[in-house]
Amino acid sequence: SEEAVKAAKVLMVGAGGIGCELLKTLALSGFSDIHVIDLDTIEVSNLNRQFLFRKSHVGQSKAHVARDAILKFRPNINIESHHANVKDAQFNVDFFKQFNVVLNGLDNLDARRHVNRLCLAAEVPLVESGTTGFLGQVTVHVKGKTECYECQPKPIPKSYPVCTITSTPSKFVHCIVWAKELLFAKLFGDKNQDNDLNVHSKDGSSSKLDVFERDVDEDLDQYAQRIYDHVFGYNIEVALENEETWKNRRRPNPVYIRDTLPEAVKQNGSSWDCSNDHEEPSAMASLGLTNPQEIWTLAENSRVLLEAFKLFFEKREKEIGNLVFDKDDQLAVEFVTAAANIRAHSFGIPLHSLFEAKGVAGNIVHAVATTNAIIAGLIVIEAIKVLQDDYKNYRMTYCLEHPTKKLLLMPVEPFEPNPSCYVCSEVFCTV
Amino acid sequence: MGGGGGGGAEEEELTAQETALYDRQIRVWGVDAQKRLSKAHVLVCGVNGTTIEFCKNIVLAGVGSLSLMDDHIVTEDDLNSNFLIPHDESVYGGKSRAEVCCESLKDFNPMVRVAVAKGDPSLIDGTFIDRFDIIVLSRASLKTKLFINDNCRKRSKHIAFYSVDCKDSCGEIFVDLQNHSYLQKKPGGEPEQQELKYPSLQEAISVPWKDLSKKTTKLYYAMRVLESYESSEGRDPGETSLSDLPAVLALRKDMCDRMSLDESRIPTSLLERLLAAGKKEHPPVCAILGGILGQEVIKSISCKGDPIKNFFYYDAADGKGAMEDIPPTPED
Numbered sequence: 001s002e003e004a005v006k007a008a009k010v011l012m013v014g015a016g017g018i019g020c021e022l023l024k025t026l027a028l029s030g031f032s033d034i035h036v037i038d039l040d041t042i043e044v045s046n047l048n049r050q051f052l053f054r055k056s057h058v059g060q061s062k063a064h065v066a067r068d069a070i071l072k073f074r075p076n077i078n079i080e081s082h083h084a085n086v087k088d089a090q091f092n093v094d095f096f097k098q099f100n101v102v103l104n105g106l107d108n109l110d111a112r113r114h115v116n117r118l119c120l121a122a123e124v125p126l127v128e129s130g131t132t133g134f135l136g137q138v139t140v141h142v143k144g145k146t147e148c149y150e151c152q153p154k155p156i157p158k159s160y161p162v163c164t165i166t167s168t169p170s171k172f173v174h175c176i177v178w179a180k181e182l183l184f185a186k187l188f189g190d191k192n193q194d195n196d197l198n199v200h201s202k203d204g205s206s207s208k209l210d211v212f213e214r215d216v217d218e219d220l221d222q223y224a225q226r227i228y229d230h231v232f233g234y235n236i237e238v239a240l241e242n243e244e245t246w247k248n249r250r251r252p253n254p255v256y257i258r259d260t261l262p263e264a265v266k267q268n269g270s271s272w273d274c275s276n277d278h279e280e281p282s283a284m285a286s287l288g289l290t291n292p293q294e295i296w297t298l299a300e301n302s303r304v305l306l307e308a309f310k311l312f313f314e315k316r317e318k319e320i321g322n323l324v325f326d327k328d329d330q331l332a333v334e335f336v337t338a339a340a341n342i343r344a345h346s347f348g349i350p351l352h353s354l355f356e357a358k359g360v361a362g363n364i365v366h367a368v369a370t371t372n373a374i375i376a377g378l379i380v381i382e383a384i385k386v387l388q389d390d391y392k393n394y395r396m397t398y399c400l401e402h403p404t405k406k407l408l409l410m411p412v413e414p415f416e417p418n419p420s421c422y423v424c425s426e427v428f429c430t431v
Numbered sequence: 432m433g434g435g436g437g438g439g440a441e442e443e444e445l446t447a448q449e450t451a452l453y454d455r456q457i458r459v460w461g462v463d464a465q466k467r468l469s470k471a472h473v474l475v476c477g478v479n480g481t482t483i484e485f486c487k488n489i490v491l492a493g494v495g496s497l498s499l500m501d502d503h504i505v506t507e508d509d510l511n512s513n514f515l516i517p518h519d520e521s522v523y524g525g526k527s528r529a530e531v532c533c534e535s536l537k538d539f540n541p542m543v544r545v546a547v548a549k550g551d552p553s554l555i556d557g558t559f560i561d562r563f564d565i566i567v568l569s570r571a572s573l574k575t576k577l578f579i580n581d582n583c584r585k586r587s588k589h590i591a592f593y594s595v596d597c598k599d600s601c602g603e604i605f606v607d608l609q610n611h612s613y614l615q616k617k618p619g620g621e622p623e624q625q626e627l628k629y630p631s632l633q634e635a636i637s638v639p640w641k642d643l644s645k646k647t648t649k650l651y652y653a654m655r656v657l658e659s660y661e662s663s664e665g666r667d668p669g670e671t672s673l674s675d676l677p678a679v680l681a682l683r684k685d686m687c688d689r690m691s692l693d694e695s696r697i698p699t700s701l702l703e704r705l706l707a708a709g710k711k712e713h714p715p716v717c718a719i720l721g722g723i724l725g726q727e728v729i730k731s732i733s734c735k736g737d738p739i740k741n742f743f744y745y746d747a748a749d750g751k752g753a754m755e756d757i758p759p760t761p762e763d
Contacts, residue, residue: 021718025714027514028714047452072517073510073516075518134726366456369725370488370725377717380718384715
């Protein structure tokens with residue numbers, strides 16, 4: 001098997017959590033011809049597990065930095081790194097054909113499907129993998145011998161009915177989606193985008209078509225409070241008018257600034273501390289809230305919302321109209337957390353901390369180094385079997401958090417290809 | 432309180448730096464566990480492919496400190512199997528494995544104190560080990576393992592003991608947490624406090640084989656035979672080869688007769704593999720064992736999650752990663 005390994009040409013897709021561990025283990029195991037593709041750049045939150053990267057590398061290409069790190073302890077192997085999207089045209093069937101095996105360390109279904117199809121077309125075996133927290137799995141896909149990645153349907157990412165988001169939230173995630181995709185988008189995002197928020201004002205006397213528009217010379221405090229009352233107060237009262245909706249549901253409570261922050265109403269035009277112009281503006285910092293794990297009160301959430309709102313207009317005015325929610329944008333996360341919490345309060349849904357809200361809003365996958373290391377080891381073991389055509393011993397391996405029949409690592413024989421798989425079945429033409 | 436953590440969680444918050452760096456893992460085990468990790472002190476005796484994987488994992492996880500004990504000077508073999516040793520003679524020349532690996536590990540997480548502990552594991556005394564909450568031993572003789580495990584159990588302070596050995600493409604982990612109290616997640620309910628009582632290493636390897644379940648992993652027996660052979664022949668761990676097979680098979684017969692176990696339960700092929708393995712470690716298996724061990728130590732320090740009790744075996748030949756409870760806990 002040593003010769004098979006030395007002669008092998010391997011493609012790794014992904015140089016992140018699994019990728020760093022995998023590249024290291026491949027190099028130690030004698031692999032000497034490796035291509036790596038990754039479109040991402042390095043972030044601070046990667047450093048708890050993507051150990052080939054350092055703080056000084058933040059912002060740089062994962063593929064390139066990973067390659068450089070490996071060459072330090074294996075200077076004589078060949079690694080070609082591509083800072084690119086595996087879906088780019090350059091990575092076509094001919095590109096894939098040059099490899100003996102493809103190893104995936106991806107984090108999304110879309111790319112996985114793409115690679116699966118290319119591997120089938122190029123007739124190159126694929127070793128797939130994934131991890132979340134303490135759970136992980138490694139699967140082997142060889143055309144004609146085993147299931148392809150898509151033979152068994154994969155769960156699609158969860159999406160929610162529009163009315164649940166706009167009118168009848170029952171879970172915190174519904175409030176987050178509302179805060180992110182409706183309120184945040186309406187106030188700070190592309191004005192030309194469709195948005196389901198009710199834009200009509202209370203008394204129709206306003207000449208404005210859109211109540212979210214700031215009046216000429218409108219005081220920022222006043223603007224913020226007006227929006228607050230509109231979305232958390234007025235819009236809820238309008239929704240309550242529809243009796244049918246609430247026949248079997250808990251009725252939401254409208255929330256107004258005069259009730260949650262009575263002192264704010266009197267504080268128009270107050271100035272705030274603009275001393276720290278260099279630091280990233282943060283409502284939490286302004287208000288002296290230091291613990292992202294703390295669950296704020298309704299009053300604190302309201303203060304954060306108003307403060308974040310004002311900071312966007314005060315410090316980041318140029319971005320307004322172009323902003324897209326980004327989980328690494330502290331002010332955006334603060335805004336969305338506060339807005340979601342106030343809405344949650346209205347609907348009797350438990351409030352959450354900024355830390356928790358960020359996880360939901362950013363679809364953050366929790367991750368640790370150990371699971372990735374275990375999975376990387378399992379990937380290389382399967383890869384070596386593939387190189388030797390040892391198909392009787394291919395295994396799908398599941399890394400469990402709680403043992404089943406005393407097993408923490410459970411190997412299962414791969415299934416045969418699904419004859420009605422629309423991707424790999426021989427009945428259909430692969431283009 | 433049980434568990435290998437350095438004291439209970441305190442009121443001080445994690446720093447902004449810690450929160451940012453540890454975000455993804457805090458989402459797995461929580462802030463409290465992260466705080467306990469930052470106060471834990473770990474000693475690793477024996478730097479090899481498996482223990483460096485373990486060290487990488489716990490340094491990234493953010494333990495309080497890690498001390499490495501291994502005075503062997505870096506060799507050509509080390510260069511080929513260790514990702515913590517750069518191919519730069521000005522860096523590794525004339526230095527011990529512990530020294531070179533410590534320097535590299537510091538880079539992985541500047542918030543962890545990584546230091547060299549000079550000395551020989553077979554000679555360390557009780558007061559020395561009192562500095563630690565967790566001790567990990569690898570490629571140590573049975574005598575040394577028993578010595579240190581015994582010392583851990585004698586101290587008034589709670590010290591968790593682990594040994595890990597990788598024999599080419601298979602390996603064994605042993606865990607002794609003495610009395611361990613931890614929070615167990617209940618599906619759909621409140622977490623419950625659990626208490627576990629671990630046997631010492633001496634107890635765990637002295638169990639009469641006839642008392643063990645027929646399904647017991649064969650590696651358990653095979654490792655005991657190898658251990659016994661190395662002990663009686665005065666060999667360093669892994670200082671074996673296939674030429675030792677006839678003597679080992681005779682030993683197998685002897686031990687099986689004494690313990691009333693059928694010899695077929697310890698396949699010749701398995702003993703061959705272990706003898707031929709010598710000191711070799713297959714890197715993917717190092718990653719697996721180092722990963723499992725890392726998880727175990729994190730669970731122990733944080734007092735969260737069911738720890739392995741008390742052996743873990745991985746064998747690439749069948750792909751299974753299995754736990755064994757030896758001696759078996761009597762059913763309630």
